[in-house]
Amino acid sequence: xxxxxxxxxxxxxxxxxxxxxxxxxxxxxxxxxxxxxxxxxxxxxxxxxxxxxxxxxxxxxxxxxxxxxxxxxxxxxxxxxxxxxxxxxxxxxxxxxxxxxxxxxxxxxxxxxxxxxxxxxxxxxxxxxxxxxxxxxxxxxxxxxxxxxxxxxxxxxxxxxxxxxxxxxxxxxxxxxxxxxxxxxxxxxxxxxxxxxxxxxxxxxxxxxxxxxxx
Ligand SMILES: C[S@@+](CC[C@H](N)C(=O)[O-])C[C@H]1O[C@@H](n2cnc3c(N)ncnc32)[C@H](O)[C@@H]1O
Numbered sequence: 001x002x003x004x005x006x007x008x009x010x011x012x013x014x015x016x017x018x019x020x021x022x023x024x025x026x027x028x029x030x031x032x033x034x035x036x037x038x039x040x041x042x043x044x045x046x047x048x049x050x051x052x053x054x055x056x057x058x059x060x061x062x063x064x065x066x067x068x069x070x071x072x073x074x075x076x077x078x079x080x081x082x083x084x085x086x087x088x089x090x091x092x093x094x095x096x097x098x099x100x101x102x103x104x105x106x107x108x109x110x111x112x113x114x115x116x117x118x119x120x121x122x123x124x125x126x127x128x129x130x131x132x133x134x135x136x137x138x139x140x141x142x143x144x145x146x147x148x149x150x151x152x153x154x155x156x157x158x159x160x161x162x163x164x165x166x167x168x169x170x171x172x173x174x175x176x177x178x179x180x181x182x183x184x185x186x187x188x189x190x191x192x193x194x195x196x197x198x199x200x201x202x203x204x205x206x207x208x209x210x211x212x213x214x215x
Pocket of ligand 1: 049
């Protein structure tokens with residue numbers, strides 16, 4: 001999705017975002033963040049933090065930088081109860097104004113199915129995290145089942161152009177994690193790749209744990 005369209009959609013949808021996620025795409029965030037095995041004093045990037053659904057799961061003593069393109073999503077995130085030290089910034093994940101090797105870990109929820117360029121976004125996450133850093137990803141994704149893929153193809157235009165609900169949440173219904181993780185030649189080690197397959201083309205997902213394998 002083009003950047004302007006992302007900003008417009010998520011600014012417009014911000015107030016209703018969590019009610020929609022709870023109704024259609026609810027996933028507990030604690031296991032995702034726990035998989036990073038964070039210790040006090042560590043730094044973590046929350047990539048496209050949105051309304052901050054991950055934020056309450058970060059432990060005390062950890063410093064979290066949450067970035068997003070939508071200021072209305074960030075405004076919702078500011079109201080979250082948190083134990084960690086949280087900084088929220090308006091930024092484009094595809095072009096981060098952050099130094100190399102700034103973070104001990106990174107997380108993202110439902111991000112790569114929305115960004116314009118998933119490979120570029122993961123490249124940036126690898127650049128700003130340290131070698132060996134863990135990266136935890138939770139997302140909607142393209143099914144590996146060709147029958148379900150056909151239904152995802154059917155909803156793809158509406159999901160990315162019209163949204164569901166209209167103009168409030170838009171995403172790439174064909175977000176291909178096999179391409180991103182296994183065929184992009186990015187320096188990653190895949191530690192965990194759990195796919196959530198469903199007969200419902202709206203409900204296919206994945207939870208991944210990667211290690212930054214840059215030299
Ligand atoms: C489906 S929401 C996910 C929000 C949150 N991570 C969560 O788990 O609920 C997608 C978010 O990605 C943000 N986004 C999309 N493209 C982005 C980009 N290039 N840089 C930063 N944020 C982006 C949107 O503004 C939106 O807040």
